[in-house]
Amino acid sequence: MGKKLTKRSEDYSKWYNELVVMADLAENSAVRGCMVIKPYGYAIWEKMQAELDKMFKATGHQNAYFPLFVPKSLFEAEEKNAEGFAKECAVVTHYRLKTDPEDNSKLMVDPEAKLEEELVVRPTSEAIIWSTYKNWIQSYRDLPILINQWANVVRWEMRTRLFLRTAEFLWQEGHTAHATKEEALEETKLINQLYADFVQNFMAIPVIQGVKSESERFAGAVETYCIEALMQDGKALQAGTSHFLGQNFAKAFDVKFATQTGGLEHVWASSWGVSTRLMGALIMTHSDDNGLVLPPNLAPIQVVIIPIYKGEEQLAGISEVANKIKNELIAEGISVKYDDRDNFKPGYKFNDYELKGVPIRIAIGPRDLENKVVEMARRDTLNKSSVPVSEVTENIKNTLDEIQLNLYSKALKFRDDHITEVNTFDDFKAVLSEKGGFVSAYWDGTSKTEEAIKKQTKATIRCITEDPSTEEGKCVYSEKPAKTRVLFAKAY
Amino acid sequence: MGKKLTKRSEDYSKWYNELVVMADLAENSAVRGCMVIKPYGYAIWEKMQAELDKMFKATGHQNAYFPLFVPKSLFEAEEKNAEGFAKECAVVTHYRLKTDPEDNSKLMVDPEAKLEEELVVRPTSEAIIWSTYKNWIQSYRDLPILINQWANVVRWEMRTRLFLRTAEFLWQEGHTAHATKEEALEETKLINQLYADFVQNFMAIPVIQGVKSESERFAGAVETYCIEALMQDGKALQAGTSHFLGQNFAKAFDVKFATQTGGLEHVWASSWGVSTRLMGALIMTHSDDNGLVLPPNLAPIQVVIIPIYKGEEQLAGISEVANKIKNELIAEGISVKYDDRDNFKPGYKFNDYELKGVPIRIAIGPRDLENKVVEMARRDTLNKSSVPVSEVTENIKNTLDEIQLNLYSKALKFRDDHITEVNTFDDFKAVLSEKGGFVSAYWDGTSKTEEAIKKQTKATIRCITEDPSTEEGKCVYSEKPAKTRVLFAKAY
Numbered sequence: 011m012g013k014k015l016t017k018r019s020e021d022y023s024k025w026y027n028e029l030v031v032m033a034d035l036a037e038n039s040a041v042r043g044c045m046v047i048k049p050y051g052y053a054i055w056e057k058m059q060a061e062l063d064k065m066f067k068a069t070g071h072q073n074a075y076f077p078l079f080v081p082k083s084l085f086e087a088e089e090k091n092a093e094g095f096a097k098e099c100a101v102v103t104h105y106r107l108k109t110d111p112e113d114n115s116k117l118m119v120d121p122e123a124k125l126e127e128e129l130v131v132r133p134t135s136e137a138i139i140w141s142t143y144k145n146w147i148q149s150y151r152d153l154p155i156l157i158n159q160w161a162n163v164v165r166w167e168m169r170t171r172l173f174l175r176t177a178e179f180l181w182q183e184g185h186t187a188h189a190t191k192e193e194a195l196e197e198t199k200l201i202n203q204l205y206a207d208f209v210q211n212f213m214a215i216p217v218i219q220g221v222k223s224e225s226e227r228f229a230g231a232v233e234t235y236c237i238e239a240l241m242q243d244g245k246a247l248q249a250g251t252s253h254f255l256g257q258n259f260a261k262a263f264d265v266k267f268a269t270q271t272g273g274l275e276h277v278w279a280s281s282w283g284v285s286t287r288l289m290g291a292l293i294m295t296h297s298d299d300n301g302l303v304l305p306p307n308l309a310p311i312q313v314v315i316i317p318i319y320k321g322e323e324q325l326a327g328i329s330e331v332a333n334k335i336k337n338e339l340i341a342e343g344i345s346v347k348y349d350d351r352d353n354f355k356p357g358y359k360f361n362d363y364e365l366k367g368v369p370i371r372i373a374i375g376p377r378d379l380e381n382k383v384v385e386m387a388r389r390d391t392l393n394k395s396s397v398p399v400s401e402v403t404e405n406i407k408n409t410l411d412e413i414q415l416n417l418y419s420k421a422l423k424f425r426d427d428h429i430t431e432v433n434t435f436d437d438f439k440a441v442l443s444e445k446g447g448f449v450s451a452y453w454d455g456t457s458k459t460e461e462a463i464k465k466q467t468k469a470t471i472r473c474i475t476e477d478p479s480t481e482e483g484k485c486v487y488s489e490k491p492a493k494t495r496v497l498f499a500k501a502y
Numbered sequence: 503m504g505k506k507l508t509k510r511s512e513d514y515s516k517w518y519n520e521l522v523v524m525a526d527l528a529e530n531s532a533v534r535g536c537m538v539i540k541p542y543g544y545a546i547w548e549k550m551q552a553e554l555d556k557m558f559k560a561t562g563h564q565n566a567y568f569p570l571f572v573p574k575s576l577f578e579a580e581e582k583n584a585e586g587f588a589k590e591c592a593v594v595t596h597y598r599l600k601t602d603p604e605d606n607s608k609l610m611v612d613p614e615a616k617l618e619e620e621l622v623v624r625p626t627s628e629a630i631i632w633s634t635y636k637n638w639i640q641s642y643r644d645l646p647i648l649i650n651q652w653a654n655v656v657r658w659e660m661r662t663r664l665f666l667r668t669a670e671f672l673w674q675e676g677h678t679a680h681a682t683k684e685e686a687l688e689e690t691k692l693i694n695q696l697y698a699d700f701v702q703n704f705m706a707i708p709v710i711q712g713v714k715s716e717s718e719r720f721a722g723a724v725e726t727y728c729i730e731a732l733m734q735d736g737k738a739l740q741a742g743t744s745h746f747l748g749q750n751f752a753k754a755f756d757v758k759f760a761t762q763t764g765g766l767e768h769v770w771a772s773s774w775g776v777s778t779r780l781m782g783a784l785i786m787t788h789s790d791d792n793g794l795v796l797p798p799n800l801a802p803i804q805v806v807i808i809p810i811y812k813g814e815e816q817l818a819g820i821s822e823v824a825n826k827i828k829n830e831l832i833a834e835g836i837s838v839k840y841d842d843r844d845n846f847k848p849g850y851k852f853n854d855y856e857l858k859g860v861p862i863r864i865a866i867g868p869r870d871l872e873n874k875v876v877e878m879a880r881r882d883t884l885n886k887s888s889v890p891v892s893e894v895t896e897n898i899k900n901t902l903d904e905i906q907l908n909l910y911s912k913a914l915k916f917r918d919d920h921i922t923e924v925n926t927f928d929d930f931k932a933v934l935s936e937k938g939g940f941v942s943a944y945w946d947g948t949s950k951t952e953e954a955i956k957k958q959t960k961a962t963i964r965c966i967t968e969d970p971s972t973e974e975g976k977c978v979y980s981e982k983p984a985k986t987r988v989l990f991a992k993a994y
Contacts, residue, residue: 040576041571041573046567046569049564052567053565078536078670080533082599085609086609097598097600098598101595103594105591106591107591108588145529162570166598178570178571180567353643
């Protein structure tokens with residue numbers, strides 16, 4: 011707490027890195043690129059998990075668990091998928107350590123315990139799951155399969171950042187199998203919408219929905235649907251993807267089913283996931299120079315009550331009121347903490363809960379006690395008000411709802427203010443470097459143009475929205491005819 | 503469903519293996535020793551998780567997440583722990599695959615992407631966690647730390663069996679840090695009791711509580727507390743352990759704290775875990791020759807309703823009653839499925855839900871409809887009864903409670919009938935080979951005797967209970983003086 015958080019305007023990236031650590035969300039571990047998710051951060055992730063899990067189950071999905079390891083021969087079966095992930099695979103080659111004969115206090119890999127076939131630590135589970143589905147699917151009666159898995163995955167990233175890009179991360183991955191193309195596509199879109207609802211309504215982060223360009227597609231997918239969010243520094247963040255896999259994995263693993271009419275066809279597939287990366291989006295969308303700002307839906311502590319007192323007697327009087335309020339709030343399903351620790355001063359506590367993003371802070375001093383009021387402070391606006399004790403529960407209930415909405419509105423306004431239509435490449439570059447955000451521009455539809463733009467500006471196509479203007483135009487880069495505007499941005 | 507389940511009396515081991523697969527709980531995967539936990543099995547595990555998680559949180563524990571990988575140098579820091587797990591470690595040595603130059607459709611490990619330091623896939627997380635705690639603990643004010651983690655771990659077992667012993671398994675592992683020995687011991691015992699309560703009250707499996715002998719202790723622990731259950735074939739199963747780690751890990755990782763009186767001391771520790779192995783205990787404690795028997799607390803479907811009908815009209819009448827019952831049950835928080843699929847016959851459904859252990863089956867036929875009754879069948883006793891529709895909800899509520907208790911009582915009776923006191927080694931061997939179960943015998947306290955007994959009988963000391971008889975005796979093997987009886991058994 012001694013250290014002061016860097017301001018966003020000074021160094022956004024540093025602000026983020028410091029905030030994650032200072033707010034006790036996560037930290038780097040002894041393992042390169044892998045993070046430790048601390049209890050406070052994990053409690054937020056658990057709230058995301060619980061809500062998503064409920065939404066998956068409400069739409070007919072079931073959870074299951076598949077192996078952490080993928081034998082190399084299975085991993086390489088779907089060529090594009092394998093190619094896409096090969097460069098970042100952690101590989102298990104041995105299954106035993108032995109005492110180092112040169113130093114008995116050390117261990118070494120036992121060369122005699124070399125695996126016949128190497129095992130890839132799953133970077134994603136299509137391969138292992140589709141090799142399993144092969145045995146589950148014979149007939150149309152076995153379809154659809156709607157399965158989700160909560161798991162850890164490993165992608166050996168060279169440059170890592172807490173939550174945003176880590177070698178190991180936690181996620182959920184859905185893997186569904188269908189009898190028809192239409193059904194698989196419908197599932198892919200359903201999940202895209204489910205993700206958008208979750209991120210917008212629950213996390214208060216506005217997103218743009220659409221599909222990816224070919225070069226940004228998931229390796230092995232026919233089409234990737236995405237939700238894209240915008241961070242406060244004007245960079246986009248891919249918040250969740252759902253992939254229409256066509257029959258690619260069914261063909262790679264020879265998964266066919268007997269149709270209702272007696273035919274034999276390859277199965278259609280989707281896969282989809284969101285990860286602990288969403289924690290990064292959460293932090294960067296709402297937080298400020300004082301620290302974390304949490305939407306009430308995700309706050310492990312929604313209300314903190316802090317007594318301001320001198321001596322035991324004053325504390326006793328305040329505690330009586332505080333505990334009454336606390337119990338009323340708990341009865342309303344609101345999570346509340348009464349922090350009467352006497353080895354920390356109120357000022358320290360104020361700063362700490364501000365840093366940790368607790369949505370509402372209630373302070374009660376001796377004068378408040380006399381006047382039968384409390385001081386209520388909102389984390390989102392930093393506004394303070396005096397609230398009669400008799401109205402405090404009702405007021406808090408309403409205020410929590412307001413905060414949730416206000417955070418969304420604020421982020422939405424920022425996002426909408428940062429979608430800029432441009433018609434020349436000079437404007438494109440100027441907007442990107444001066445204003446940031448999404449740049450809406452005509453694109454000729456070629457990967458070549460996309461690549462050239464990326465090389466010059468670091469911006470990529472984040473999203474091709476589904477409701478483009480019908481008007482045709484000229485590509486912002488190649489000046490060739492272009493059917494639709496797409497959204498470019500620099501991205502996390 | 504075509505295949506019939508092997509009888510327990512014919513081949514218990516085969517019965518178990520078949521049942522796990524036929525009841526759709528789990529299956530072997532393409533990865534040696536790793537299982538796929540299927541949706542039905544995973545739904546049971548989720549219920550265990552939810553209850554345990556609630557119990558952990560109610561006792562002040564928080565969840566967090568630590569890396570999957572442990573750098574070799576950290577892994578070897580606590581010598582006994584390292585030695586105990588070295589022989590079964592999956593080791594990551596490389597972080598990239600590349601296209602095989604000899605066959606472009608294949609991948610190979612890229613020899614240029616060799617890790618400087620090998621990474622062990624965690625077989626347990628003491629090492630990585632204590633290397634982290636080192637940075638979290640400076641003063642007594644930072645203690646206690648009460649953290650739990652839900653995770654996958656890998657132990658390269660040579661002979662594996664679904665749920666009971668798999669190379670990868672799911673578990674929770676608690677890791678706590680304390681200022682005093684007493685507090686750490688208290689925590690260890692608290693969790694031992696929590697596990698006992700969970701397994702007995704929630705899973706309906708009676709357990710014996712106690713400590714392990716030195717040779718059965720967790721590698722790196724000073725004392726291991728355990729709960730031991732007894733399976734129907736007379737073999738014991740270790741259902742959960744909590745370890746008092748003393749200062750072993752604090753010393754290995756140099757974790758010291760400033761005491762309240764200004765000293766500097768090593769931190770005291772506990773660790774504890776239960777795993778998907780509990781699924782094995784669940785199956786083997788309650789199930790019968792017809793299939794799985796699930797305690798209502800753990801049943802993903804507690805009540806199934808099956809219509810018996812000819813033609814749409816009959817079905818419509820039955821469905822009306824069935825849906826009314828279903829909604830009443832749901833309102834009571836009971837999970838219920840109305841299976842009106844028309845491509846399966848009632849007999850098939852009866853068998854299937856019996857195989858899957860659904861606690862209560864309600865069948866409704868046209869005559870039942872006339873008489874305003876339903877047929878209720880209990881999975882535990884296989885008894886059927888006719889219940890007036892007006893009483894069915896109340897009756898089901900009571901019956902579910904009864905089934906939960908009955909399963910526990912039945913298992914308790916079996917367990918108690920299978921604790922046999924012996925005073926000679928001949929009796930010891932005879933009981934083990936003829937009756938099975940726990941053999942209560944005097945033991946001289948030496949590892950040598952324990953080893954000799956194990957070699958001759960395959961029985962190990964499962965548990966040294968905390969309330970031994972005060973009477974001294976003669977060791978059943980060495981005939982040397984022995985302070986107390988201990989429980990031997992063959993074990994999973």
